Amino acid sequence: MTLTGIKKHVAVLEAAGLVTTEKVGRVRTCRLGQCRLEDEAAWIESYRRLWVARFDELDRIIEEWKVSQHP
Amino acid sequence: MVVTRLFDGPAQVVFEAWTKPELLTRWWMPKSCGVSFVSCDADVRTGGVYRFVFSHPASAQPMAFFGRYVEVIPPSRIVWTNEESSDGAVSTVTFEGQGGQTLLVLHELYPSEQALDEAIASGSTSGAGEQFAQLDELLVVAAVS
Numbered sequence: 001m002t003l004t005g006i007k008k009h010v011a012v013l014e015a016a017g018l019v020t021t022e023k024v025g026r027v028r029t030c031r032l033g034q035c036r037l038e039d040e041a042a043w044i045e046s047y048r049r050l051w052v053a054r055f056d057e058l059d060r061i062i063e064e065w066k067v068s069q070h071p
Numbered sequence: 072m073v074v075t076r077l078f079d080g081p082a083q084v085v086f087e088a089w090t091k092p093e094l095l096t097r098w099w100m101p102k103s104c105g106v107s108f109v110s111c112d113a114d115v116r117t118g119g120v121y122r123f124v125f126s127h128p129a130s131a132q133p134m135a136f137f138g139r140y141v142e143v144i145p146p147s148r149i150v151w152t153n154e155e156s157s158d159g160a161v162s163t164v165t166f167e168g169q170g171g172q173t174l175l176v177l178h179e180l181y182p183s184e185q186a187l188d189e190a191i192a193s194g195s196t197s198g199a200g201e202q203f204a205q206l207d208e209l210l211v212v213a214a215v216s
């Protein structure tokens with residue numbers, strides 16, 4: 001990735017509040033910002049749990065099918 | 072949003088579990104959550120429609136999920152819309168056979184950044200309104216307990 005490309009990526013993260021940056025001389029330091037993805041992480045976790053619960057049930061159906069194939 | 076899982080059975084069996092209402096109703100709403108199917112209509116072919124209606128003791132009104140099958144290729148691929156809201160996600164599930172096992176990959180694609188933000192804000196996995204957020208909460212509670 002080019003330096004220009006990196007600058008664009010960081011600018012998007014900064015606009016979203018995910019990072020803050022500070023430029024001292026030639027060095028720009030990035031830190032995690034105020035917005036730290038808690039809402040997004042919670043949503044993803046609830047979504048994951050729903051699908052794990054569904055797939056555990058689906059596993060049982062497949063297990064029954066296997067038993068029916070080899071009684 | 073992408074979810075993957077490896078199932079210990081052939082793709083044909085996993086596909087049937089997604090397309091036959093008598094099987095779908097056994098796993099789509101995990102038993103422990105207390106939500107039950109009122110009806111499950113699914114015409115699983117390209118251009119077909121589905122309508123799932125659920126009830127829960129805490130909700131006076133039944134809750135309907137519906138949409139249409141954009142693409143169905145047995146036993147490897149199903150693409151469907153979620154039309155409970157005007158900007159619901161498009162879901163794609165693929166089944167890839169791997170020596171007697173099946174790799175399932177589920178994608179949900181929201182039509183816009185705004186639609187995804189709204190889904191996250193409401194706690195919903197379907198981009199729908201309050202009643203769906205409520206349903207999701209029930210499912211999450213059930214999955215944790």
